[in-house]
Amino acid sequence: MFLHGTCRQNQHGHLEIGGVDALYLAENYGTPLYVYDVALIRERAKSFQQAFTAAGLRAQVAYASKAFSSVAMIQLAQEEGLSLDVVSGGELYTAISAGFPAERIHFHGNNKSREELQMALEYHIGCIVVDNFYEISLIEELCKESGYTVDVLLRITPGVEAHTHDYITTGQEDSKFGFDLNNGQTERAIEQILPSNHIRLLGVHCHIGSQIFDTAGFVLAAEKIFTKLDEWRESYSFISKVLNLGGGFGIRYTEEDEPLPATVYVEKIIEAVKANAERYSFSIPEIWIEPGRSLVGDAGTTLYTVGAQKEVPGTRRYAAVDGGMSDNIRPALYQAKYEAISANRIEEEHNTTVSIAGKCCESGDMLIWDIDLPEVKAGDLLAVFCTGAYGYSMANNYNRIPRPAVVFVEDGEAHLVIKRETYEDIVKLDLPFKTKVKQ
CATH class of the missing domain: 3.20.20.10 (Alanine racemase)
Structure with missing residues (x-):
């Protein structure tokens, strides 16, 4: 089992990220939940910059914000002295809203x-x-x-x-x-x-x-x-x-x-x-x-709650979670592969092979095929690693599923940086259709 950044197993046998227990995060912010390890992002930013500094060359390290764009993320990039790449009016507007210096923005x-x-x-x-x-x-x-x-x-x-x-x-x-x-x-x-x-x-x-x-x-x-x-x-x-x-x-x-x-x-x-x-x-x-990816990709972990399971005798066992291609479309789009653990039972032997299915109404909504976990139970907390790039930025409302919240963790503190969408958010741009009244 490989844990990225500040991830570790704490004294309770739980996954801990940035000094914060994953169960605490799930209980307080719900699931699915994107969790970002801020210390790892800072470390990566510095490592790119220091290589140029050591060489004594003029350079700009620009965060490719398409990987994950939010006001808080852009402000973190500014704190670390990065420049910024944007690829749309929306990303540009986010950068300006975050107070990012316009002269360091590349479009x-x-x-x-x-x-x-x-x-x-x-x-x-x-x-x-x-x-x-x-x-x-x-x-x-x-x-x-x-x-x-x-x-x-x-x-x-x-x-x-x-x-x-x-x-x-x-x-x-x-x-x-x-x-x-x-x-x-x-x-x-x-x-x-x-x-x-x-x-x-x-x-x-x-x-x-x-x-x-x-x-x-x-x-x-x-x-x-x-x-x-x-x-x-x-x-x-x-x-x-x-x-x-x-x-x-x-x-x-x-x-x-x-x-x-x-x-x-x-x-x-x-x-x-x-x-x-x-x-x-x-x-x-x-x-x-x-x-972009190399700054935020493995700093991100998505937490899910396990729900239904299905056994196909002699073939495969499925465990479904409360998210899927609506919060991580990369497995369906790129056949991307991920690793995961049971965040609430890290210390138990991961000896049961299951495939992690999403909840979207698509046969292709599979997050991970054939991964070893402890005996899976409804209510388990699953942590999928390295989802910090192109997770939230590609998230969607397929099946009218609200997009998850985003939390930054650092030095034992958690900060909500994007609120979870509500059902009210889903319909707020919808307009009624008024049919003609028959005479």
């Missing part, structure tokens, strides 16, 4: 709307990561109308495929994201931006995928980009001030996963940038990275 997305870009300009955010030709024209038009100027990075696809699930690879040539580095699209984009009086081209950005367990992809991406930077210096007198190599750093979901320490990813990126800058006689650009 991503492959189909930013006119309204979203206008919002970004009005808030004077630090950078827009431009994804396509339509967006360049739209930004130019909005800037001319308003008189604003804005810094941008060009998102490029360097033709590097990360070894990950097809749905979460983004750096290959056939991708909905960015300008292809190899077919002339990026050059056309540069030619469109450089003459502008309103758009300042800071540099380039790439993101090769997610849940990456080695550094080879980052090294290869850096090599491909610098080859092009050398050409663009000659062709356009353009020198990239910023090189953003994205995120995608893997975490440990199960025993089979073997991620590298955060410092190793950063050190290899720095080594690759330095080597290529020297090779082509460039000054070392400011390096940006975008950890």
